[in-house]
Amino acid sequence: MSSEGSNNETSTVVRAAQLLEMFTAEHPELSLSALTSRLGYNKATTYRLAQTLVSVGYLEQDEATRAYRLGLALIRLGQVASANSDVRSRALEQMARLRDTFGETVYLLVTRDDRSVCIERLEGTKPIRDLSATPGDAFPLFVGAGGIAMLATMSDAERSRILDAGELGPEERRTIETQLLDCTTRGYETAAGDIQAGAGAVAAPIFDDAGELAGALSMGGARQQIIDRRDELGQAVAEAARLATRRATDRAEGMRR
Numbered sequence: 001m002s003s004e005g006s007n008n009e010t011s012t013v014v015r016a017a018q019l020l021e022m023f024t025a026e027h028p029e030l031s032l033s034a035l036t037s038r039l040g041y042n043k044a045t046t047y048r049l050a051q052t053l054v055s056v057g058y059l060e061q062d063e064a065t066r067a068y069r070l071g072l073a074l075i076r077l078g079q080v081a082s083a084n085s086d087v088r089s090r091a092l093e094q095m096a097r098l099r100d101t102f103g104e105t106v107y108l109l110v111t112r113d114d115r116s117v118c119i120e121r122l123e124g125t126k127p128i129r130d131l132s133a134t135p136g137d138a139f140p141l142f143v144g145a146g147g148i149a150m151l152a153t154m155s156d157a158e159r160s161r162i163l164d165a166g167e168l169g170p171e172e173r174r175t176i177e178t179q180l181l182d183c184t185t186r187g188y189e190t191a192a193g194d195i196q197a198g199a200g201a202v203a204a205p206i207f208d209d210a211g212e213l214a215g216a217l218s219m220g221g222a223r224q225q226i227i228d229r230r231d232e233l234g235q236a237v238a239e240a241a242r243l244a245t246r247r248a249t250d251r252a253e254g255m256r257r
Contacts, residue, residue, distance in 0.1 A: 029067040087214040094240035104221040105130045109146040116147035130220035132196040142176045145191035145203035146218035152183040153213045188234035200226030202234040204241035217241045
């Protein structure tokens with residue numbers, strides 16, 4: 001295969017990936033015109049890419065509106081990626097324990113490209129429960145208890161870089177810096193209404209066997225219920241995160257024996 005042909009194929013793959021990334025929780029369906037506008041490609045190129053992705057199941061097209069949405073093939077791939085996640089495998093037991101003990105929804109988050117990404121959610125059992133995030137949702141690291149819990153573990157330089165990029169106002173930045181200090185002191189973070197009005201959450205970081213940040217456990221529920229029990233819930237989440245970290249350490253030591 002010629003170098004030119006290889007480059008063209010690579011370019012097509014990159015364009016297809018860019019097209020898929022246009023779909024978000026806020027925009028789960030997009031028309032051909034919307035995709036063309038967002039991507040900056042001509043309509044014919046966008047159409048060919050979209051129809052190719054439909055043919056392999058990565059996109060679906062609504063028969064009535066002709067709008068596109070992500071296909072079931074991507075859900076299967078996402079499940080494989082999530083199932084193979086080391087942090088997920090070590091955290092699930094603790095997530096289930098928290099959910100069963102308190103009846104609240106429990107989330108597992110990781111950092112990707114300076115964002116907090118939900119990779120697992122165990123839905124709570126209470127009649128009124130928090131469903132602020134679904135697997136795949138991403139938020140700035142300085143938004144939400146889970147993001148703050150992970151950001152608090154980073155170096156001063158790394159925190160400053162991320163906050164600078166967020167273009168925060170002076171008061172907002174001071175509030176976040178206070179949250180980071182409190183989280184470092186307590187070992188867990190509490191947030192209310194950051195992601196969804198009326199919801200609150202507590203979160204604590206998880207580390208891998210090398211002591212590096214692996215993710216965060218977050219437990220969310222009705223705002224007032226979380227605020228009223230913030231110390232109890234925060235300590236429980238922090239302990240669950242410690243146990244998930246210890247499991248990774250124990251497994252690493254076992255492999256070295």
